[in-house]
Amino acid sequence: MDTLLSLRVFAEVAEHKNFSAVAERLNISPAMTSKHVKHVEARVGARLLNRNSRNVSLTEAGAQYLLTIRPLLDGLAEAEAQLTSDRLSPRGTLRMSVPVWMSNPAFAKILTAYHQQNPHVTFDVDLSGRKINMVEEGVDLALRVAFKLDEGLIARKLAEVTFQLLAAPSFLDRFGRPETSADLNNAPMLAYSQVAADGRLKFGGEDGIDVKLRPILVSSNESILHQAAVAGMGFAMLPNWAAQDDVKDDRLEAVLPNVAWPKLHIQAIYADRSYLPAKVRSFLDFLAGSDGFPAVLK
Known part of the structure; x- marks a missing residue:
């Protein structure tokens, strides 16, 4: 059997989780698709896929094997495309996972500018905010501020984002405008579950901020926290990038504006591979370049 074709079939089935769909995509029979996968499993001496009449999923060995062969x-x-083109150009679908708060005009502008320069690249963007398995779900790139790096992945810093404690003017009219960080103790907070689910804000060392607010809304979705802050529900720690228009138009107000609130890095998370596809490599370089994050985070 053609081992290279078998590897391609296995990778397609692993990413699409459907034998029939892959068979149609590659113009081979479902039975032959299954034979190719069995051929790969026989060569490596391990079960790579769990499959039944309804579901197909990677085993632990399968996930590790896919991570190894995908860059190859x-x-x-x-390399094949380069033989038929004067130069290697980015192409294909770039599957990406980004924070909910990146659903804004600034990030849309970045995507538009990149696509204008690279029209053969299309985007498939997940904004759910959930934790993902990049290998099993076939995600090329994830952009994160707060994360735990899984084994087999690497992170690249792209830009720095300042966070600011904000609240609606109507809420501050009722609650009062804090003059010191101590005024925030037990104040109602709209808390991001992955960073401050307990409402505690601590940063800056011994001379920094250490206060404990009272969470009244906890979520991993930054968008609902943002909208609840605008509605006047409580205090929220939001990235300046996402909230700058609300501050400008007086829908939100900076709280303790002279405090050095935390700065976090937007990082790109991707598979630890020595050879990145052109679509991923070029988009990473674009994000870090003058038309990317530096242009919108001024």
């Missing part, structure tokens, strides 16, 4: 298959595809 991507590199081979690009």
Whole structure:
């Protein structure tokens, strides 16, 4: 059997989780699709896929094997494309996971500018805010501020984002405008579950901020926290980038504006591979370049 084709079939089935769909996509029979996967499993001596009549999923060995062979298959595809093109150009679908708060005009502008320069790249963007398995779900790139780096992945710093404690003017009219950080103790907070689910804000060392607010809304979705802050529900720690228009138009007001609130890095998370597909490599470089995050985070 053609081992290279078998590897490609296995990778397609692993990412699409459907034998029939892959068979149609590759113009082979479902039975032959299954034979190719069994051929790969026989070569490596391990079960790579769990499959039944309804579901297909990667085993632990399968996830690790896919992580190893994907860059090899991507590199081979690009090498083949290079033989028929004067230069290697980014192409294909870039599957990406980004924080909910990046659903804003600034990030849309970045995507538009990149696509204008690279029209053969399309985007498939997940904004759910959930924790993802990049290998099993076939995600090329994740942008994160707060995260735990899984094994087999690497992170690249792209830009720095300042966070600010904000509240609606109507809420501050009722609650009062804090003059010191101590005034925030037991204040109602709209808390981001992955950073401050307990309402505690601590940063800056011994001379910094250490206060405990009272969470009244906890969520991993930054958008609901943002909208609840605008509605006057409580205090929220939001990235300046996402809230700058609300501050400008007086829908939100900076709280203790002279405090050095925390700055966090937007980082790109992707598979630890020595050869990145052109679509991923070029988009990473674009995000870090003058038309990317630096242009919108001024």
